[in-house]
Amino acid sequence: MADSPRTPERPARRSRRSHYAVEKSLDDSLEVAAQGLAALLDSLQRSGMADGLSGYRTMQAVVIQQKLWALSNKRTKVLPRFRTIARTADALHRIFSGYAAVMDKLRKLDALALSQPQPQPQPGGAPPSDPGSVSGPAKEEAETVGEGSEAPSGADP
DSSP: OOOOOOOOOOOOOOOOOOHHHHHHHHHHHHHHHHHHHHHHHHHHHHTTTTTTHHHHHHHHHHHHHHHHHHHHTTOGGGHHHHHHHHHHHHHHHHHHHHHHHHHHHHTTGGGOOEEOOOOOOOGGGOOOSOOOEEOHHHHHHHHHTTTTOSOOOOOOO
């Protein structure tokens, strides 16, 4: 009995989502992110937070002048009040600076782009394997994505 030529077995196929399903999932995720950011912005605007900045700048100048006056006039009884203000300001700063760092990266999304790679000849005339890489300011942003993304707790150490 002659051996029949055997067809090589196909490797098992991995389940692949269609390009449409992947793009739809990405679109849905981006919509959720956009809605979340819009809700945060709306909340901050409605609360008057943006408009209140000048008042906090004035308070900053006054409190610093008061601390300098208290120190120069040896008013030690009121110095613990400044410590309380500093601790609260530090906790607020940890929270706000975390948000500011995240928003700083997100506001630069328009600059994030793939560079066009220089085609490298491949053996056998195959096309280059790297479809593109991140370059320029976008590369710096991509390299730092995730840095400082820990959300501060705001609690005193």
